[in-house]
């Protein structure tokens with residue numbers, strides 16, 4: 001289509017609404033670097049706000065310029081490249097974006113997150129990548145630009161306590177959190193004390209301590225739903241290690257928790273295919289990364305699934 005005359009090409013004369021509908025089926029990269037370059041009418045349709053409510057790098061994970069391995073994107077060249085990509089996307093999206101899902105493998109740094117805050121100020125749903133070099137102060141400063149945040153998925157980031165404190169004080173609509181993080185008593189206390197409006201928490205595949213779970217369920221004022229599927233559960237004094245014997249299911253604990261919450265999601269480790277694949281049979285190298293990505297991307301709570 002390159003070089004086609006929009007006044008003659010039947011493709012260029014397609015109705016705007018039809019184009020937008022078709023473009024809604026494309027992934028991010030094809031939208032920005034593909035159809036937008038075909039002709040003027042297609043480029044105009046590619047700017048429609050309907051297409052930009054969600055920026056989803058996960059949908060582009062098979063694209064050659066999106067990282068598929070962490071090490072591809074940690075170098076300076078790749079980081080600059082990603083910054084440029086964000087700038088290009090911002091030209092199309094304007095301020096229509098309410099959901100920002102990074103790819104698990106994209107290596108995000110301070111400049112990326114600062115830029116994203118400025119150019120996408122209306123974010124309500126945020127999924128941070130599995131790997132980042134974001135300074136705690138920078139991240140909290142960035143959150144100040146996202147006062148409408150309702151949900152965050154974060155696999156690993158600086159101090160979760162500082163982040164929760166800010167979210168609780170400044171983001172009144174923040175009600176959903178997914179953490180892939182060691183959930184100990186101090187973490188539970190932070191959720192209870194700092195996130196009074198939290199309704200949904202997913203700790204899917206995290207390391208969790210029983211005392212932390214009990215404290216959370218008993219004291220979190222607004223908590224309605226909890227996902228503890230595929231978690232490794234430890235007693236107070238245990239040091240987590242994946243070489244430990246597989247612990248029996250937490251049936252007793254779940255029964256207790258279910259008395260207080262509307263919904264508790266868990267799995268029976270003796271029969272759960274995912275738990276057996278990961279912790280019993282063991283997998284290493286790329287399989288481990290792919291597994292981490294799977295934890296990050298999927299969730300038994302549809303709200304967190306990407």
Ligand SMILES: [Zn+2]
Pocket residue numbers: 229230231267268269272273274275276
């Ligand atoms: Zn499981």
